Amino acid sequence: MKGNLIYGQSGGPTSVINASAAGVFLEALSHSAEIEKVYAAHHGIVGILQEDFFDMGQEDPQELKLLKQTPSSALGSCRYKLAALEDDETDYARILEVFKKYNIRYFFYNGGNDSMDTCSKVSQYLRSKNYDCRVIGVPKTIDNDLAVTDHCPGYGSAARYIATTLMEIYQDATVYDAGQITFVEIMGRHAGWLAAASAVAAAQGCGPDLIYLPERVFDLEKVIADIQEVYDRKGKVIVCFSEGVKTADGKFIPELDPQADLSVDAFGHKQLGGAAETLAKIVGTRIPTKIRAIELSLMQRCAAHLASERDVEDSFRAGQAAVQAALAGKTDIMIGFARPDQGAYQTQIQEIPLEVVANAEKKLPDAWINAAGNGLEEPFLDYIMPLISGQPERILDPHGLPRFARLKFVQAGQKVDK
Amino acid sequence: MKGNLIYGQSGGPTSVINASAAGVFLEALSHSAEIEKVYAAHHGIVGILQEDFFDMGQEDPQELKLLKQTPSSALGSCRYKLAALEDDETDYARILEVFKKYNIRYFFYNGGNDSMDTCSKVSQYLRSKNYDCRVIGVPKTIDNDLAVTDHCPGYGSAARYIATTLMEIYQDATVYDAGQITFVEIMGRHAGWLAAASAVAAAQGCGPDLIYLPERVFDLEKVIADIQEVYDRKGKVIVCFSEGVKTADGKFIPELDPQADLSVDAFGHKQLGGAAETLAKIVGTRIPTKIRAIELSLMQRCAAHLASERDVEDSFRAGQAAVQAALAGKTDIMIGFARPDQGAYQTQIQEIPLEVVANAEKKLPDAWINAAGNGLEEPFLDYIMPLISGQPERILDPHGLPRFARLKFVQAGQKVDK
Numbered sequence: 001m002k003g004n005l006i007y008g009q010s011g012g013p014t015s016v017i018n019a020s021a022a023g024v025f026l027e028a029l030s031h032s033a034e035i036e037k038v039y040a041a042h043h044g045i046v047g048i049l050q051e052d053f054f055d056m057g058q059e060d061p062q063e064l065k066l067l068k069q070t071p072s073s074a075l076g077s078c079r080y081k082l083a084a085l086e087d088d089e090t091d092y093a094r095i096l097e098v099f100k101k102y103n104i105r106y107f108f109y110n111g112g113n114d115s116m117d118t119c120s121k122v123s124q125y126l127r128s129k130n131y132d133c134r135v136i137g138v139p140k141t142i143d144n145d146l147a148v149t150d151h152c153p154g155y156g157s158a159a160r161y162i163a164t165t166l167m168e169i170y171q172d173a174t175v176y177d178a179g180q181i182t183f184v185e186i187m188g189r190h191a192g193w194l195a196a197a198s199a200v201a202a203a204q205g206c207g208p209d210l211i212y213l214p215e216r217v218f219d220l221e222k223v224i225a226d227i228q229e230v231y232d233r234k235g236k237v238i239v240c241f242s243e244g245v246k247t248a249d250g251k252f253i254p255e256l257d258p259q260a261d262l263s264v265d266a267f268g269h270k271q272l273g274g275a276a277e278t279l280a281k282i283v284g285t286r287i288p289t290k291i292r293a294i295e296l297s298l299m300q301r302c303a304a305h306l307a308s309e310r311d312v313e314d315s316f317r318a319g320q321a322a323v324q325a326a327l328a329g330k331t332d333i334m335i336g337f338a339r340p341d342q343g344a345y346q347t348q349i350q351e352i353p354l355e356v357v358a359n360a361e362k363k364l365p366d367a368w369i370n371a372a373g374n375g376l377e378e379p380f381l382d383y384i385m386p387l388i389s390g391q392p393e394r395i396l397d398p399h400g401l402p403r404f405a406r407l408k409f410v411q412a413g414q415k416v417d418k
Numbered sequence: 419m420k421g422n423l424i425y426g427q428s429g430g431p432t433s434v435i436n437a438s439a440a441g442v443f444l445e446a447l448s449h450s451a452e453i454e455k456v457y458a459a460h461h462g463i464v465g466i467l468q469e470d471f472f473d474m475g476q477e478d479p480q481e482l483k484l485l486k487q488t489p490s491s492a493l494g495s496c497r498y499k500l501a502a503l504e505d506d507e508t509d510y511a512r513i514l515e516v517f518k519k520y521n522i523r524y525f526f527y528n529g530g531n532d533s534m535d536t537c538s539k540v541s542q543y544l545r546s547k548n549y550d551c552r553v554i555g556v557p558k559t560i561d562n563d564l565a566v567t568d569h570c571p572g573y574g575s576a577a578r579y580i581a582t583t584l585m586e587i588y589q590d591a592t593v594y595d596a597g598q599i600t601f602v603e604i605m606g607r608h609a610g611w612l613a614a615a616s617a618v619a620a621a622q623g624c625g626p627d628l629i630y631l632p633e634r635v636f637d638l639e640k641v642i643a644d645i646q647e648v649y650d651r652k653g654k655v656i657v658c659f660s661e662g663v664k665t666a667d668g669k670f671i672p673e674l675d676p677q678a679d680l681s682v683d684a685f686g687h688k689q690l691g692g693a694a695e696t697l698a699k700i701v702g703t704r705i706p707t708k709i710r711a712i713e714l715s716l717m718q719r720c721a722a723h724l725a726s727e728r729d730v731e732d733s734f735r736a737g738q739a740a741v742q743a744a745l746a747g748k749t750d751i752m753i754g755f756a757r758p759d760q761g762a763y764q765t766q767i768q769e770i771p772l773e774v775v776a777n778a779e780k781k782l783p784d785a786w787i788n789a790a791g792n793g794l795e796e797p798f799l800d801y802i803m804p805l806i807s808g809q810p811e812r813i814l815d816p817h818g819l820p821r822f823a824r825l826k827f828v829q830a831g832q833k834v835d836k
Contacts, residue, residue, distance in 0.1 A: 013593050043595040072589035079594065160818070164723055167820050171490035172720035175431050176497065177461035204819060274695065294715045302590040305582060306723065309818065391818045400578070400727065400809045401622060402585050 001132065002034055003105025005323075006053060008041035009140075010111035010118065011079065013072035014154030015161075015304040016315040017140045018405070020110050021074060022067035023319020024138065025056045028106075034327060035106060039412055043076040044109070045118060049094050051101075051413035058410040066405035068312055069394050071304035074405060082118055085125060092125040099126070099133060102413070106134050106326050110319075112141035112152075116334055117358040123332050134326040137334035137354055138318050142301045144193035147360035148352045149336030153318050154301075156311030156387035159197035161303045162186060162296065163388060166201035166208060166240065169294065174236045179289035181227060181237045185276035186296055188242035190214055191363045194300065198240040199376035200384060208240040215364050216373040218245035220256065224286055226374050231287060243275050253278050305402060309390025314347055321349045345386035419550065420452055421523025423741075424471060426459035427558075428529035428536065429497065431490035432572030433579075433722040434733040435558045436823070438528050439492060440485035441737020442556065443474045446524075452745060453524060457830055461494040462527070463536060467512050469519075469831035476828040484823035486730055487812050489722035492823060500536055503543060510543040517544070517551060520831070524552050524744050528737075530559035530570075534752055535776040541750050552744040555752035555772055556736050560719045562611035565778035566770045567754030571736050572719075574729030574805035577615035579721045580604060580714065581806060584619035584626060584658065587712065592654045597707035599645060599655045603694035604714055606660035608632055609781045612718065616658040617794035618802060626658040633782050634791040636663035638674065642704055644792050649705060661693050671696050723820060727808025732765055739767045763804035 007024050009017055021040070028038045038056040041047030054075070056064070067074055082091050098104070109119045116137045123135035139146050144155035166184065173182040186195040192213025201207025209230045212218055218241075230237045246252055253275035276293035284291045318335045325333060334357050338350040368380040397403045425442050427435055439458070446456045456474040459465030472493070474482070485492055500509050516522070527537045534555045541553035557564050562573035584602065591600040604613040610631025619625025627648045630636055636659075648655045664670055671693035694711035702709045736753045743751060752775050756768040786798040815821045 013590050046595050070589070071586050073593045074589075076595060077593045079596075164820060165717060165721070167822070168489050168720040168722060169716055171488070171492075171822065172431050172716045175491045175495045177464050177494060178497075200819070204815075206822065277692065277695070292716070294717075295713065297712045298587055298590045298710070299583060299712075299717070302586040303583070304586060385817055388819075389817045391814060396809060397622075399803055399807045401618070401806075402582060404585070404589065404624065 001105050001134070002036065003103045004037040004039060005035045005106035005108065006039040006041055006048065006104050007108040008044040008047060008110065009073040009075050009077050010044040010109060010115040011077060011141070012301060013077055014140055014142050014301050015071045015157040015307045016154055016311050017110055018067040018070045018072070018074045019312050019315035020138050020140060020153060020319035022064050023316040024108055024323055025064050026061065027320040027323040029057060031323070031327060037412070039102070040075045044078040044080065045082065046078045046080050047076070048098055049091060050416050051098055052415045053413040055410045055412035059407055063405045063407055066395065066403065068316060069304055069307070069392070069402070070404040071302040074407060081114065082121055085121055092122065095122055096126060096129055096131055099131065104133060108136050108138055108322050110138040110140050112143065113146055113357060113359050113361065116146070116354055120332065120354040120358045123354065134331040135354070136322040136326050136331065137357070138322045139334055139336060142194060143188060143191060145191040145361045145363070146336070147357045147362050149350065150339040151337055151387050153311060153315035155193060156314070157304070157307040158194055158300050159200070159384060160308040160388040161300050161306045162194060162197040163200035164306055165296065166198045167204060167206045170201060170206035170238060173238055173292065179231065179235045180292065181231065181239065181283060181287065181289055182292045182294065183276040183279045184208065184238065184240045184294045184296065185243055186240055187300055188214065189244035190361055192242045193364060195240050195242040196364060196376050196380060197384060197388070199380060200388065202375070203381055208238040209234070210237070210239045210374045211376060212239070212241040212245050212374060213364060213369060214242045214244040214246060215366070215369060217248045218253070220247065220282070224283060226372070227283060228287060231289070241275070256282060305394070307392055308388045309392040310347070310387060312392045317347060317349065325351060419523050419552070420454065421521045422455040422457060423453045423524035423526065424457040424459055424466065424522050425526040426462040426465060426528065427491040427493050427495050428462040428527060428533040429495060429559070430719060431495055432558055432560050432719050433489045433575040433725045434572055434729050435528055436485040436488045436490070436492045437730050437733035438556050438558060438571060438737035440482050441734040442526055442741055443482050444479065445738040445741040447475060449741065449745060455830070457520070458493045462496040462498065462529070463500065464496045464498050465494070466516055467509060468834050469516055470833045471831040473828045473830035477825055481823045481825055484813065484821065486734060487722055487725070487810070487820070488822040489720040492825060499532065500539055503539055510540065513540055514544060514547055514549055517549065522551060526554050526556055526740050528556040528558050530557070530561065531564055531775060531777050531779065534564070534772055538750065538772040538776045541772065552749040553772070554740040554744050554749065555775070556740050557752055557754060560612060561606060561609060563609040563779045563781070564754070565775045565780050567768065568757040569755055569805050571729060571733035573611060574726040574732070575722070575724065576612055576718050577618070577802060578726040578729070578806040579718050579724045580612060580615040581618035582724055583714065584616045585622055585624045588619060588624035588656060591656055591710065597649065597653045598710065599649065599701060599705065599707055600657065600710045600712065601694040601697045602626065602656065602658045602712045602714065603661055604658055605718055606632065607662035608779055610660045611782060613658050613660040614782060614794050614798060615802060615806070617798060618806065620793070621799055626656040627652070628655070628657045628792045629794060630657070630659040630663050630792060631782060631787060632660045632662040632664060633784070633787060635666045636671070638665065638700070642701060644790070645701060646705060649707070659693070674700060723812070725810055726806045727810040728765070728805060730810045735765060735767065743769060
């Protein structure tokens with residue numbers, strides 16, 4: 001099908017989402033017989049609604065390649081959520097209008113499960129209006145919580161950051177001739193994939209003693225007993241936990257502090273954070289020793305200098321595969337990854353129906369968490385090691401600082417203010 | 419002078435203090451005619467008092483070389499402060515006793531200005547008792563606040579971490595189509611060298627908009643006005659500041675929060691931290707937008723994977739130079755670095771009397787801070803760029819994780835419990 005392509009980025013950025021963008025752009029630009037223009041929406045779906053998008057054919061291909069080592073969403077992201085189709089058609093009608101105006105026949109959306117839901121709804125609407133457009137989801141989330149796919153682009157790099165950083169924190173946090181308890185707060189609202197990555201450091205002999213995930217109830221008294229036991233034995237304790245762990249009565253850690261102020265974001269999610277500080281405060285009243293609270297914060301999703309080589313390649317291939325699938329006539333799928341049943345790990349592209357992944361969440365298999373609920377089992381390490389492997393070759397600036405892609409952002413839409 | 423050598427590490431760890439240890443060990447072990455045994459004290463001066471030290475001649479030289487890429491204090495650190503000599507001689511007498519027992523004739527202490535004070539006092543005491551021992555300080559501090567020397571080993575790597583991380587945070591913190599203010603808290607109690615390193619990111623076009631250092635009074639109303647001005651213009655603001663900034667009436671940021679709990683450490687320093695959260699809370703009541711608080715925490719002093727090549731080499735050379743100076747009969751000096759008056763930067767070793775550096779603190783030159791007190795001037799960039807330069811070659815484990823030195827720690831002292 002001849003027409004134009006538009007690509008957008010959505011949700012929280014990762015170290016490698018731009019590698020997927022590079023895969024989409026470079027692949028699409030090499031099929032000019034079918035794909036005439038390659039557009040990138042500014043701030044995801046918002047850019048489409050506002051006709052704010054760029055002509056990627058005007059960019060220097062070398063700079064597009066540098067997107068592979070440029071963290072965060074180079075095209076700008078958004079957290080805008082489309083209304084349910086049955087409630088309000090306005091945005092959908094506007095998208096159709098824009099797609100018609102610019103002859104968009106390929107729509108690629110790069111994000112997590114919220115974004116796959118957006119893709120799915122848009123495609124459904126376009127089909128109902130008999131507008132022919134191939135809609136493909138390109139996965140992206142450090143959270144690794146998308147259904148069906150073996151893993152998500154973004155996870156391996158965040159996990160490599162977490163494993164490396166925990167190894168380094170271990171060296172630092174165990175250095176004094178005095179007791180110390182160190183709490184490390186890691187992202188992950190509902191699934192513990194990221195905090196679990198700290199088990200890689202532990203397996204190297206320099207990592208956390210205790211790891212708590214949202215897959216298990218966070219029992220504060222049990223946690224304090226765990227910490228006390230390690231402290232009595234070693235004098236130093238490193239505790240990693242997901243920001244999203246909850247007590248039996250559904251409270252997040254910051255809610256255990258009576259002074260906590262909790263607000264919700266545009267998606268109705270509670271704004272977490274400060275959980276390590278809260279834990280430090282509470283445990284400090286029970287175990288009198290030096291206590292440190294560390295939050296890995298944005299660094300875990302933007303530290304491209306520690307991206308995993310496999311993750312960069314997987315992300316790039318996901319972008320390429322999306323274009324190839326669309327050209328082969330596919331639509332309403334997300335590009336995912338399968339894992340070989342046996343033998344050494346290798347990347348295998350898998351096409352997954354959007355409706356299966358939209359809004360679904362994948363948690364850690366129960367058997368990968370230890371019986372005490374404070375550590376990971378061997379099968380988790382077997383799973384994660386291929387994903388975090390390899391230091392990618394990187395082009396640095398003459399001083400050894402990162403060299404990010406420098407895009408021209410040639411405006412191609414008739415931008416309207418909204 | 420024939421005898422044995424003891425080396426110890428003190429104070430907060432850095433990414434490269436072990437590179438200095440490697441320099442001392444490898445150089446000293448190559449002079450076995452004069453230096454018979456090379457000992458390393460466990461936990462610095464505490465290890466000497468307790469006869470808890472290791473025989474470094476028993477280690478695999480390859481592992482000693484790997485100390486160049488192993489962060490934190492591999493021999494263990496301490497924050498133990500000797501009493502003033504006039505107040506209490508007990509520890510000094512004990513050190514003399516241990517030095518005599520093990521025929522220690524070379525004493526190397528690796529630390530910041532507190533440690534140089536320790537060196538100086540110990541040397542003074544040994545001399546007063548006619549015990550011949552060469553005492554050399556090896557500098558180490560991410561704070562870069564030692565007097566006379568152009569820069570301190572440890573600073574370049576922490577600065578490279580800060581510059582790189584701020585470039586990555588910039589990518590992330592400016593990605594949404596909505597306002598955001600991001601506060602980044604950086605170490606530095608009295609001098610702003612570390613927070614100033616974020617200006618390197620700004621000079622690359624992706625860094626903080628505002629930088630506040632303890633060299634200038636922290637005027638909260640002025641700071642909020644600065645933020646408001648940038649916010650109105652750009653919609654996104656990144657603010658870096660030293661944890662040690664103080665208001666005109668001497669208050670640290672956490673003290674501006676009425677709920678703050680402030681305790682002091684063994685050196686009588688206030689325990690800071692949580693300043694970014696406090697600022698976020700205060701500014702959030704004045705500028706209603708999304709606000710993020712980030713603390714670079716321990717990572718800025720232990721992220722060896724981002725060490726600067728020059729810093730690793732300078733640190734190693736400082737260790738070597740200490741041994742060479744001692745063998746040449748020098749004592750009561752700290753190894754420092756001079757900067758060529760003109761021409762391209764190159765490392766020049768400088769020997770500085772201990773009494774000049776003990777307890778002295780070097781701040782940023784006033785002319786390097788801009789008139790508004792919220793940014794850095796060009797001469798600072800000229801100063802810092804050579805120090806943060808270069809990505810060192812690193813040996814990684816087969817998965818691309820860090821490979822730290824694995825030492826045997828062969829006990830060589832008759833350890834006593836204290």
